[in-house]
Amino acid sequence: MTDQLAKPKRVRRRVKPLAANVAKRIDGRTREARMLKQLRDELIAHVGGKxxxxxxxxxxxAARLQWHIALMDQKLIINGNEMxxxxxxxYTAWCNAxxxxxxxxxxxSPAERGPDLASxxxxxxASSGTAS
Known part of the structure; x- marks a missing residue:
């Protein structure tokens, strides 16, 4: 009889951070995932490939920030109203970051920067070896 009157046990759920949920939704097949991959590839090429x-x-x-900015731009264009x-x-913080x-x-680009120290x-x- 006392079991029926007892309060039910509270089940605590673990709260996941927002980034975990977003990462699950971007699985490589979506337009956003393709945009992130393209941005990463372009920036990797910009710094020299490796x-x-x-x-x-x-x-x-930088790729994630650009993704957030693009989503905000899309939201503004679709809604057609002010922020x-x-x-x-x-938006300002993401643009500045x-x-x-x-x-x-x-x-x-790497070509404009000149050679790195090793090269x-x-x-x-090589030039001093051929001169002597």
Missing amino acids: PSVPERILIDT NPLDARR LGRALMRLGLK YLAQKA
Whole structure:
């Protein structure tokens, strides 16, 4: 009789972060996933084809930020109305963060930057070896 009067046991559900849910929805076949892959590929080509670990992190961050900005642009075009203050702050923050990430990656292509240290030293050693 006391079992019927007892309160039911509360079941606690684990709350998942938003990023986990978003990552599940982007499975490689969607337009958004293709856009992210294209952005990553273009940024990898921009840094010379084989990015270091920090460059890869910056590339992934920049691609995700550009994806968020594109979704916000699409939302504005479809709705045809103005941004609310929260969306305006998010949009501005994402644009600024994207600009900083791209600045860290470098605006010049590898050909415009000149040789890296290893290739410069190899070129220097080759030119001094032929001169003597």
